[in-house]
Structure formats: C-alpha cells, structure tokens
Amino acid sequence: MKPFLNLFFASLILVSCNGPKKNSPIDVAFSSDAEHLEELNTECFQYLGAKDTVRLTTHVDGTNVTGSLDYSFFEKDKNSGTIEGEIRDNMIIAEYTFMSEGVTSKRQVVFKNTEDGWKEGYGEMKTVDGIPVQVNIDSLDYSHQMALTPVPCD
Structure with a gap:
C-alpha cells in the first residue's frame, strides 16, 4: 500500500507544478503586455454638433495622460494632433501638438470633467x-x- 501512496503523491506533485495554462483568462487579465494595458486605459470622447466635431482619445497611466485630439469646426481649418x-x-x-494648414504648432489645453462631460476651459493665455x-x-x-461624452473607440 505504501508504494501506491508514494506514487499517488508523486503524481499529485507533478500535476500541481504545471500551474495555469498559458494564455488563460487569468494570465491575460494580469498581463503586463503593453497592448493589453493600453486597451484597459484607453477612452474616447466626442462632441458632435450640427456642423462641428471634437474628438479626444486618452491613454491614462497613473496621473499621466497621452492621446489624440481632433477639432473639425465648420468653415475653419481642421486641427489634428x-x-x-x-x-x-x-x-x-x-500640451497639444497639432497640425493645421501644414504647420505644426503647440498650445496648452485644459479639459474639466463636468456633469455634462469633458469641457475645454477657455481663458487668458500668455x-x-x-x-x-x-x-x-x-x-x-x-x-x-x-461637452465631450464617452463614445466607443475605433
């Protein structure tokens, strides 16, 4: 009987050492893969008026944010950056780095999260x-x- 118990415990140890399968849902959820993290931390927002559109895509990492911002106002030059x-x-x-009429420019942008959505703040600039x-x-x-409200990211 003792050889049977030894064989049983040896088999149990071998089976338990294999761990979870690769690419299991647990591995994917806790993966440090940059693409997966970007998906978790990417959000898209849009204002869609009668003839105007503003679209903001954010990638958040802690308190740092990067992304894209596009303005398309009726009868004005499109800004994309x-x-x-x-x-x-x-x-x-x-800092918003954008292209307009073939020229690259920079300016500061500030958006506040209001009950209506993200709104850009306007004021005196220097x-x-x-x-x-x-x-x-x-x-x-x-x-x-x-107000820019959440929309599905493309």
Whole structure:
C-alpha cells in the first residue's frame, strides 16, 4: 500500500507544478503586455454638433495622460494632433501638438470633467517658451455647450 501512496503523491506533485495554462483568462487579465494595458486605459470622447466635431482619445497611466485630439469646426481649418500631460483635480492639463494648414504648432489645453462631460476651459493665455499657456487655470470658463461624452473607440 505504501508504494501506491508514494506514487499517488508523486503524481499529485507533478500535476500541481504545471500551474495555469498559458494564455488563460487569468494570465491575460494580469498581463503586463503593453497592448493589453493600453486597451484597459484607453477612452474616447466626442462632441458632435450640427456642423462641428471634437474628438479626444486618452491613454491614462497613473496621473499621466497621452492621446489624440481632433477639432473639425465648420468653415475653419481642421486641427489634428496629440496631447501629453497629466490628470489633476478632475482636469486634463496637457500640451497639444497639432497640425493645421501644414504647420505644426503647440498650445496648452485644459479639459474639466463636468456633469455634462469633458469641457475645454477657455481663458487668458500668455506665451511661455514659444507655447501659449493659460494664465490662470483656476479661473477658466467652461460655460459653453461643447461637452465631450464617452463614445466607443475605433
């Protein structure tokens, strides 16, 4: 009987050492794979007016945020570019690098998460190191109707 028990425990040890299958749902959920993490932390928002569209895609890593921002206003030049900044006090504060009429430019953008959605703040700006930035982030105007609400990412 003792040889049978030894064989049984040896088999049990071998089976338990195999661990979970590769690519199991548990492995995928806790994977550090960059593509998987990007999917978990990517969100898309859009304002769609009668003739105007603003689209924001964010990739959040802790308090850091990167993504894309596109403006398409009726009878105005389209602006399309990237953001890089931080999330602080329910706001996205980022540098927007964009292309308009074949020229690359930069400016600061600030979006506040309101009950209507993400709204861009407008206020007095000054130029610092060649980049327009808000003079006072705490006194920006968010009273306009262009709220960016969640949409499925493409």
